[in-house]
Amino acid sequence: MYWLCITTRENWEIVRKHNVWGVSDRHLKTLRRVRPGDKLVFYVKQKLRGGEKYPPMIVGIYEAEGEPYRDEKQIFSGGLYPWRIRVKPIKLGEIEFKPLIPKLKFIKNKQAWTGYLMGKAMRQIPEEDYRLIESQLG
Numbered sequence: 001m002y003w004l005c006i007t008t009r010e011n012w013e014i015v016r017k018h019n020v021w022g023v024s025d026r027h028l029k030t031l032r033r034v035r036p037g038d039k040l041v042f043y044v045k046q047k048l049r050g051g052e053k054y055p056p057m058i059v060g061i062y063e064a065e066g067e068p069y070r071d072e073k074q075i076f077s078g079g080l081y082p083w084r085i086r087v088k089p090i091k092l093g094e095i096e097f098k099p100l101i102p103k104l105k106f107i108k109n110k111q112a113w114t115g116y117l118m119g120k121a122m123r124q125i126p127e128e129d130y131r132l133i134e135s136q137l138g
Contacts, residue, residue, distance in 0.1 A: 001038045002130035004106075005122045010077040012044050012059055019088060021062070022071075022081030027121040031068045031083050038064045040087055041125070041133055043097060043117070056097040058133055062087035081121075093138030100136070104129050 005021055015021055021040060023031050034040070040062045047054040065086040072082055106125045107113045116123070 001033070001035065002125050002127055003034060003038060003040045003122050004117075004125050005040050005042050006117050006120055007042060007044060008077065009044050009047055009054070011081075012042060014076050015042065015062070015087070016060070016089075016092075018075060019062075019065075019086060020075075020084050021087050022076055022084040023121040024079060024081055025083065028068070028083045030120075030122055031085060033124070034064050034068065034085055036064050036066055039090065039130060040064060040122070041130065045117075058095050058097055058100070058137060060092040061090045061134060061137060063090050091134065091138050095133075095136050100133065103132055 005015075007015070041058060042060045042062065044057045044059050046056045065088050068083055068085050070082050071084050072080065074080060101107055101110055101113050104125075105128055106123070107116050109115070
């Protein structure tokens, strides 16, 4: 299966450094659906910093390496995110997300695209969307 993991720039750096993805208790049910070999596409949310606007980006593709587990060690920014899964990098790079929106199948209402990501740590995406993102990345 293919997953879009929604995170901040700070937590993306943690994923890269530790090769681990984490979610809160609220998102455990979704994380438990991830299997070894599944592909995780990382989406970094838009950020405003010092008057500058950083657009939403796709920053990498990882592969799940095991089953979800619980770890109470604080490594992520903004929360504990104790439910974790080991991941390994497949493809890294940065592409802006907004130009992909018209082509992504999982986003039905293109004008209200943020609703497909809001309040989620991750969501399943179709293989077709994964292939499009993979072809554009790096």
